[in-house]
Amino acid sequence: MHAPAARGRDRACGWGHVPVSLPEFSVRQIVLVNILFVVLMVAGWGAATRIPVDLFPDISFNAAVIITVWSGASPQEVERLVTQKLENEIEDITGIKEISSYSSESLSEILIDWDETLSEIEYESAVADLRAALDRVDDLPEDAETPFLRELSVSEAFNICMVAVVDKGDVGEFTLREVARDLKDHLERIPGLNRADLRGTRDRELRVLADKYRLAQYDLTLADLHRVILENNQNVPGGSFTDANDQEIRVRGLGNFVSAEQLAQTVVKKDPGGSHVRLVDVAEIESGFAKQRMIGRHNGDRNIMLGLSKLADKDIVDLVSEVRALIAVYGKTVPEGVELKVTWDGSQYVSARMNIMRNNLLLGVVFVVFILWLTLGFRNAMLAIVGVPFSFLVALILFPLFDITINSLSLVGFIMVSGMLVDDAIIILENIYRHVEEGRPLREAVVAGTEEVMWPVAAAIATTIAAFIPMLTVTGTTGEFMEVLPKTVTVCLLGSLLEALVILPAHYMDFGSRKKASESLSMSRQWPRIVQWSYGLRLRTERAIERLRERYIRGQRRVLAQRGPFLLMTVAALWFSFGVSCHVPVDLFPGDFNQIMVGVETPADFGLDQTDEVILGLEAALQPIRDELLDYSSYTGFSMTADENPVAGVNYGMIFISFPNSYANIANPDRVLRLVKDEMDQYQAAHPDKIVSLRVAPPRQGPPIGKPVAIRIQTDEYEQAKDIADQMKRALADIPGVYNIEDNLPVGPRELRVALDEHRASLHGLTFQDIAFALLAANDGVVPSTFKDPRSDEDVDIRVMLREDQRTSISDLLDVEVRTPAGYRVKLSDVVRIEVDRGYQRLYHRGTRRTVTVYADVDRDLGTSLSVNQIMQALFRDIPSRYPGVSVIFGGEYQETDRSISDLKRAFGIALLAIFGILAAQFRSYLQPLLVMSVIVFSFIGVIIGMAIMNLLVGGYALSFYVMYAMVGLAGIVVNDSLVLIDFINKARDRGASPIEAVVEGSRKRFRPILLTTVTTVTGLLPMAIGLTGYSRVFGPFATAIVFGLSVASLLTLFVVPTLYLTLEDGKTALAQRFGRVSDGIGEGLPPPIRSAGS
Template sequence: MVSLPAQSVRQVVLVNVLFVLVIVAGLFAFATIPVQVFPDISFNTAIVNTVWPGASADEIERLITTKLEEEIQEVDGIKDLVSYSRAGLSDIEIEWDETLSEVEQEASLNQLRAAVDRVNDLPEEAEEPFILELSVHEVRPSCMIAVADVGGVGEYTIREVSRDLEKRLERIPGVRKAVLRGDRERELRVYVDRDRALQADLTLPEISATIERNNQNIPAGNFLNAQSDEITVRGLGNFATPESLSATVVKKDPGGRHVTLGEVAEVVEGFENRRVSGFYNGKPAIQIGVAQKSGVDIRVLVARVRELVEDYEKGLPPGVETTVTWDSSTYIESRMALLQSNLVIGILGVVAVLWFTVGFRNALLAILAIPFSFLFALYAFPFMGMSLNSLTLIGFIMVSGMLVDHAIIIIENIYRHVEGGAELKAAIVQGTEQVMWPVIATVGTTLAAFLPMLMVSGTSGEFFALLPKAVIITLVGSLVEALIILPAHYLDWGSRRAEAHDVDEAGLRGMSHRARAAVDRSVMRLRELYLRALEPVLHHRGSFFLACCAALLFSCGLSQHVQVDLFKSDFNQFFVTVDAPIDAGIEQTAEALNAIDQTLAGFGAELTDTMSYAGMKMSGEGGPTNGVNYGVFYIQFPDTRENVAHPERIFGAVRAKMDEAAAERSDIESVQTFAPRNGPPVGKPIAIRVNSDDYEQAKRVAAELKAELATIPGVYNIEDNMPIGPRELRVRLDDHRASLHGLSFQDVGLALRATNDGLVPSTFKDPDSDEDIDIRVMVPELQRRSIADLLDVEIRAPAGHTVKLGDVAEIEVERSYQSLYHYDARRAVVVYGEVDGQQATSVSVNGEMAARFDDASQRWPGVSLIFGGEAQETERSMAELLSSLVIALIAIYAILAAQFRSYLQPVVVMSVIGFAYIGVVIGMWVLDYPITMYVFYAMIGLAGIVVNDSLVLIDFVNQGRAQGLSALDAVRESCRIRFRPILLTTVTTISGLLPMALGLGGIHPVYGPFAAGIVFGLAVASGLTLFTVPALYLILENTKARLARGLGRGPGGGVEVPVAAPGR
């Protein structure tokens, strides 16, 4: 078998060339690899969006959503089908089964397009359904720009500026699209005076039809002149100017006089009805969201956007300002700086520990594993479609302290052979080969812990998969460095015999020697203390092991007092949603927002920017929903270390002020404040779906759920997804009276829509902007303010006379729902809520509600409660993570069984995995950190990390047994020999993560708990390794001996004989 260490010392030049190639390739990759906030992932979701302006939620549901759902249900591969029918809008969300391959998902997407195309009986006024594939960049734009009217220049000006800037932004390389929010389409409005139209015996539909007939280009074929030249003939009837539209003849009166449009109507240039109004720091504004393409470096993209905006500002008209209101590149750069500072502090700690324990040269040799492994991984990232983002950075931090472990084990063992008098090359080869298989096994067990994490499915699984991928690639790089690069480097630069203690440079020799001598004395004293403490443990090993198990049970109880916040936010942003009274118009909602904006101004420099919208808010599903009585604020605060560490301070202060404003003002019905989640979109922390064929019963159950949630401390923002909408005027046709005049409901509906919302018969092309502008024929607002005005609407009967609406119909005032929700093509009700993370968590509240309503099917026959949102995703992810842990444990056991050729010794080695949980819980409780999704991943990763020390310890026990030592003597000797390496590897691993766990480089609400889990889990597990593993080993050996005697085999008869690892 080829010996890697032997080949390394023989081919030093080749090894050094390989080393340089990896370093150079890694540095090049680092300079070119895309940096992103989140990885390029698809959410396995498609959205079918259909717009029908002016339609109610009931009409949207009945005439659009239901028809589309009937066809979409036939599509293969659908996991979940939900829809939201809102006023003027139908949204159908299709989540694909995560087991589908890319080819299968594309085939299902084609089926979806075909299904939508088959629906050909949608209302004429509805726009064509639009299918959107949802990705991370659709949900979170790279940056946002506000175009604000700070000088009263008017809507037209900021609209033209916004649209021009939008076009320029979309030409930037890497920009997928730029989306405007808060702008309106221009319209040429024809306000028909009802009295003058009545005098001219004209109705609005007739005027609309006349405009349509006169605003056309008609191709008239070809014409041959006398010279046989062929000439195309076209009839041009387009309106050239608004004045030419006013001059259109709409009727010839009985006296033969032509009646023009201008005589019965006023043509006005304006905008469509306002549905959303935007404000930036209280000033009217339009916002532009910039979405990036996949694989684009967010820093480069935003820099280009900022450069464009800065240049564009120079040519802006007075009174207009452009501001980059959200820049996600600053988010990732600040997080990278935080990680970098913690990493540097950690590496310096590792260098200091190694310097004072194995010498300056050996320390440098070990430290080389860190840059080599990172650059090795960065070089591999592009081939795996990976970028440098928040997930891969966390993976780097997690593995940073482990990278030197293999080098330390090898260097320490080589040095032991050197001190024993072996020739240098022989010491390198023998020292490396002696621990090579244990080192490979330690890497194997760590990889075995992380590989199953890639099996977690769904959005969360795809999102978090980059963390274990980064760890796995980096660990492979560290193994290459330890077994191939390190032996050659030690030959050139490693410490030699007695020189090992003072080979440092002249200026450092004395200090290094004295420091190392002091450290060596301290380690020797510590080892003696440990060996003395070990004796009573070995003699009372059963009691000690039971005490450890009791500590494990205690930690399980303690975990109930540790908060769980899976997707804790670290964004310097939060949202405030506002509900004005149900019947409020958009102007009244805007006034309420203005009052809140003045309250927010009182926070001064604590808040940096506020972008607000009247006419929309963040819904319970997490996306925007429209309604003229809705409002929302996007609030940013300074991204300082203090704010990142404790965002709840500002969040809580703003929330208290908002609650005060809601209590004091009559034009504010409710205010909700919440932070964005840090992770994939998984819904609200509380989302309880009520399924029932009886919709009225589902509503009653939802009311009880809301009442119960209100009694749980820490739960707020309780709402459901069936908000009552504004008043509706419902026209009911008297069929008998209508038939007397030959009228149908279509005639009545057309006249009513023409009066209220208007008719769009044609478009007008603006010669200046080349923009197609809708021509809308309607009645002035002053003539349609009351029910009486609507009852006076004139309808043309087939016989030629006009009939008033009130003669054939009645109008009733009723209310309907603002939004209607479907799950699996059936109506359902969902109750939502937020949790404060202190008194209540998603897991605790959903668990309590499930207990309170465990008899729901008995109390309400036909009703089922589904706990969805974050809780559902958490339950699914936790189940899959648990499966990953089981698979990891089986894989680790298999590796250890192959290593030791034993069935029981892997159990001894793996015993420390459970005890690592004690440290994790203690760390979270002491530092008051929440358990996040990253902490769960850290706990699984710990399963592969903590066995490394016990693996090598048991391997040395086996070597002692193979040399004829008794079990007790072999344990004592291996504990004496391995104490220093175990202490060293543990301290170096902890040194790499301790700064982040304690926040020495800046406290972080996501990274801090993650690092603390590993630090405390590893510290406790490593400490117990030195006591629990020897004790459990002897317990098993004694048990085997008793069983052998009981079976009459005598001492050792039939007893499994451990062997040393191969390769020695």
């Protein structure tokens, strides 16, 4: 009679004044909770459709680059007159961590590394200071271009795809160029595309090819032609006047050339008799292109390439789809003989790897569902598993707040927690189910079962979060790159906690099991056979778990009876794992790839055509393995340095090779790399005189950490640094597994150094500027002006130079004439001295000091970056004493690794302190947190043994930086089971049980949850660990570390933690017998911890 009224009062006080727990609120406000659940799920799904997809997080490199072009200048001139002046102006700007630069022919590049600790406001202020400093530099050479500043990020630095405009029918360079330029304009209109960079195209120009004999015949010089063209190709304002109607009219003098014919008829020397000398009388006018400095091919056909990059917040898959759609339509309009082709598709690379991650995630979830169904029943399994998509979708809602995209690292975070997300639900459901089995009313069972474990569950999630959050303290590009992982794990676990404490109790009221397992299973006999079979399987699983639990209790009693020997054996196993760790290969930053770069340097005196012959030969050498490859594109006149910076020069070449994204290639791309390297090495061995260096390597993926070996030699003299670099290269060649050995100070081609004979020049009134102008005009030519082509609306340079057949030797250049202030002509040979020497092609600075860097790669099967650098440090530790003033810095991967590992150690220490604090608050004890945390140390046994086993059976499982991240995160995961176990032992002690009785009771009650939470987490990660739907060499070992570490830790939780608990009790008893009653810090002597209502 009173029940309805009571229910009415419950509804009335749903927002009542009496404080209620979260579980009690949930069961009172079921409608509100269900509305909240649906709203969050829908919002999360909407967020998922808006978050961009990419392979890696878009991080800022904390870097900017200053580019200055000075056409025709040598590397030494660029270094002295451009690079050093800019460095001196910017080196004192606050916020700059390091300045590095290189000077090459016609180009200065200065890289600014910013301090990672700068706030956003400080960073913007520093960039503004940098721009202001560049504006203050006013003494650069007159013909040098204005320095250009560009900030660097992942999305803008890497191409999302490459598009080739291929000449398949000898259509010619002009047609190919017009198609490529027009396609570029169309592509850059796609929203989200940052830019489309043309590679292999040349600017149009009108060349005025002067005949030096005709110039002499008419008393003219190249400077005269330059002056006349400049004077006659101008629009000059002529002021304005007012006409008879009082209207103002502007006057402009038009002198623009509109055609090559008009240019040819320009008068260059007037004759009073009317026999004027025109440009056509002393020169040939030729329409063409600028000097060829690069040759591009795709699969052997000449081409122009477009490299596409995207904006940071755009989805690579959607963007490349738009690019392909545009190319499909635009390709129908191109001239016959022109083919458009996407030669490398970054979205396919991303999709293939993201599909592996997604498939591993889905398969892991399926495994978890199956385990839950077997052990908890269909209803409880569905109640538990709903927390997985709910937590994922809640996380996706929060992703934009933390600048997280859907990428490989965020998916790894999802996979990592996919099994963990059901752990809290399992603990709560199992406890509710236990109360239902005891015959308590449903609502009372739900509230009491949830409240009883609510604080241990919250503490367990807090300890896991506490293990991951300190990872955000790792600095550098590696830390910024990896910070997505702890952020993803944290938001997922918070979503899981919300679901477990608020959503789950309400759902159990609506859908949870009301009957005992035996009653539920007996009802299944009325159902179809498949259902009966499935429930029979469930019943057998329940019996198997029960038998396993009884065997465990018997085994635990034997272990507890021999506590000392068991603990000694456990410590011995720990030491054994340390010994095994020496045999686990180390690859701190592994990566997968589907591209291979072949970089070539030919002798310094080789021209573009000679280098192109070498590139053609290397392309031919690929034919025996052509079936293994997709495409290859080559560039003659362009390459990448060892640290993957672009470099131009006629004696450089590069071949980009792509191969299929098959699961086999993703799992072991080194197989294709070895095939390519073998073919390239054979060609080099057959043509040793044509190749100075040949480098075969994949492009670097992930955070930009540098080469495995990058030894920087800093000094004031390049010759001294070069000598030390040669010594180091010889030493590296003797270390097994070291290859691609080179330095970044290549000798340049022969250099004609022209010195002014000041005495003879002064007699004629000539300056060095007069001489330099004449040399430049004769050789590369000078551009006095441009004209606008009316057909293409394009600005075309007018270049004045000597005919090609009159500038083939030193004597030809010395025969060039220059006009003196007195008006007569003098040959250069009369006023200059000539020296032939060699310089360097590129000059590097680090921290404004001249620097030479020795680079090398390391075969991971034979050595590591750490081992090789340690050998080199031992061999060359005496450099400062042998060469005073010289500094040697071991950088690249070794330096980044050293810094990142130091940061990771600090993060691990912070994590341990945070976990200890949370456990101390939970247990109100000093020793019990240490007892719970003891499994962290022993979990590392599983990590090392697991890695060794998988590497022995399968191969490719190395101890990487990602595995170290997993070990830090594992610290927060493995304590969860021991936390709840100790909590139940404490409750048994509170009820008056003896230590041994409390341990056995707590172990018996927690065996099933510990087993289930371990199995679900392990099965959730198992597909990624062993690569059931495709193996990732980056994240496979990451998952393996957690699988084995958690498995061993859970086993030790069931035996080591109870053993340690009783060992501490033994110590307390011994102390009490000797000194009287002792407060042990385990729990006695302190106020009892606050218990939930269900306790």
